[in-house]
Amino acid sequence: MKVTCLTFNPFQENTYLLHDDTKECLVIDPGCYDKQEQLELKEYIARHELKVVRLLNTHCHIDHVLGNKFVSDTYGVALEIHEVDLQTLRSVSVYAPSYGFPMYAEQLPGSFLKEGDRICFGNTELQVLFAPGHAPGHVVFYNEKEKVCIGGDVLFRNSIGRTDLPGGDFDTLISSIRTKLFTLPDDVTVYPGHGPETTIGFEKKSNPFLT
Incomplete structure (x- = not known):
């Protein structure tokens, strides 16, 4: 499985x-919002002759959903x-207009994900963790x-x-990290919504919110 990251919009969303x-x-x-960002995504997919088969959101804050309609309409x-x-x-x-996205x-x-679901594409399988x-x-x-x-x-x-942000809760987040992510092997690479990738083992040792 190849993981490609394209960073879009003023929030620098991955x-x-x-x-x-x-x-x-x-x-x-x-997170692609303007025409140039949409074109960058489309050109990458075309250049590598990819077939888009599913569109997923980890969560639905504005910076992660700006390109949902474009991807859904373009690739069906x-x-x-x-x-x-x-x-x-x-x-x-x-609130999108007040954030500068009129x-x-x-x-x-079109459908909902739940804990334990298996996301299959090609020869690859992902597990959904809540x-x-x-x-x-x-x-x-x-x-x-x-x-x-x-x-x-x-x-x-x-x-x-x-x-x-609305719906956020610190204790719940810490619990999610400890019970869902920190139970994964230390050499698992985490690709986050912003910034560079990291590993579970590195965060266990050095993350100031969790050590």
Whole structure:
């Protein structure tokens, strides 16, 4: 499985494309907002001859959902989120203009994810882990075979997701990290929603919020 990160919008959000030798591809948290960002995503997919088969959100804060409608319309895939984060998604259209995104177009989910679901594409499988705290319906996607976790805004390199947004809760987030992420092997690579990747082992030893 290849993990490609494209960083979009003023929040510097990490959009992930996951694909394997079959060329089937997942798009996770598309943050592309303007035409140039949309073109960058589209050109990467075309250049590598990928077939987009699923569209997933780890959670539904504005910076992670700006490109949902573009990806859904362009590739004919339905959005998949955790049901608990539907309210988070629905609220984006209310506050998007005040955040400087007047052209935001809402894309509602076609189906819902839940803890323990298996996300299959090509020859690859991801497991859905429910990890709330940053957002009430936050999930992460774990590939056990290749020891990769697409972590959204739960755990960052030497930091954690903020909990001062609506639906956030510090104690819940810490519990999610300790019970869902820190139970993974130390050599699992975590690809976060912002900033560089890290590993479970590194964060256990050095993260000031968790040591």
